[in-house]
Amino acid sequence: xxxxxxxxLVQQYKGDKDVELSVMPLVDIYFDKKWGSGGMQSGDHFYxx
Amino acid sequence: MRRRTFTFINLxxxxxxxxxxxxxxxxxxxxxxxxxxxxxxxxIYRINSTLHVGNGNTWYWPNSSYALQxxxxxxxxxxxxxxxxxxxxxxxxxxxxNAMLLSVKELGYVSDNWFDVFDYEFVAxxxxxxxxQLHSAILTQNLAERLFxxxxxxxxxxxxxTTQFTVxxxxxxxxxxxxxxxxxxxxxxxxxxxxxxxxxxLD
Numbered sequence: 001x002x003x004x005x006x007x008x009l010v011q012q013y014k015g016d017k018d019v020e021l022s023v024m025p026l027v028d029i030y031f032d033k034k035w036g037s038g039g040m041q042s043g044d045h046f047y048x049x
Numbered sequence: 050m051r052r053r054t055f056t057f058i059n060l061x062x063x064x065x066x067x068x069x070x071x072x073x074x075x076x077x078x079x080x081x082x083x084x085x086x087x088x089x090x091x092x093i094y095r096i097n098s099t100l101h102v103g104n105g106n107t108w109y110w111p112n113s114s115y116a117l118q119x120x121x122x123x124x125x126x127x128x129x130x131x132x133x134x135x136x137x138x139x140x141x142x143x144x145x146x147n148a149m150l151l152s153v154k155e156l157g158y159v160s161d162n163w164f165d166v167f168d169y170e171f172v173a174x175x176x177x178x179x180x181x182q183l184h185s186a187i188l189t190q191n192l193a194e195r196l197f198x199x200x201x202x203x204x205x206x207x208x209x210x211t212t213q214f215t216v217x218x219x220x221x222x223x224x225x226x227x228x229x230x231x232x233x234x235x236x237x238x239x240x241x242x243x244x245x246x247x248x249x250x251l252d
């Protein structure tokens with residue numbers, strides 16, 4: 001739900017239809033192999049809710 | 050005599066089994082504790098990008114546009130606050146203090162409210178007022194000791210390239226199971242004051 005909302009926002013603001021946004025819990029990042037496991041990357045963007 | 054040998058072998062096997070189970074348990078416990086030292090770890094999320102770049106190719110980036118920070122705040126009520134870190138992975142910066150030159154393993158430029166979202170233990174100084182001064186710096190205990198030989202260094206200065214920075218605070222070294230390992234934190238505002246940096250980050 002929030003993934004779709006964020007994607008809609010970024011497409012609306014940037015006019016870029018080729019980008020999808022998704023959220024990942026902080027505590028799952030270490031185990032993630034798709035977006036990059038362990039260590040932080042350039043321009044990481046976090047939020048809390 | 051034979052019974053003693055069997056008893057010894059059984060005890061040895063049992064001890065090794067218990068030790069292996071204990072170490073496995075501790076390892077798994079340590080793995081699942083990664084980044085949980087932040088008090089709000091259960092409610093912190095990272096925004097990832099999936100980019101469809103043509104020819105059926107897809108890129109997965111663990112980052113997103115800086116412009117999202119304002120948009121999130123204004124248009125997504127689920128978001129309480131958002132924070133940004135930029136890590137310059139292209140180069141390992143060098144710090145100079147008098148005649149000493151030190152290479153920093155990881156440098157992070159953090160937004161104003163970074164310390165509202167993530168928890169750090171301060172051994173000298175605090176985060177208050179950090180972002181309002183472009184040339185202020187927060188160092189880990191380890192980096193402070195390597196560069197100054199002590200941790201009580203608030204107000205001391207060092208150089209990064211040709212720019213002089215003032216030590217604003219010193220933080221405890223990161224736990225071994227932390228994803229963050231930035232030895233040096235600088236204000237994101239400083240990064241954006243450099244030519245073309247902000248424009249590029251808005252993409």
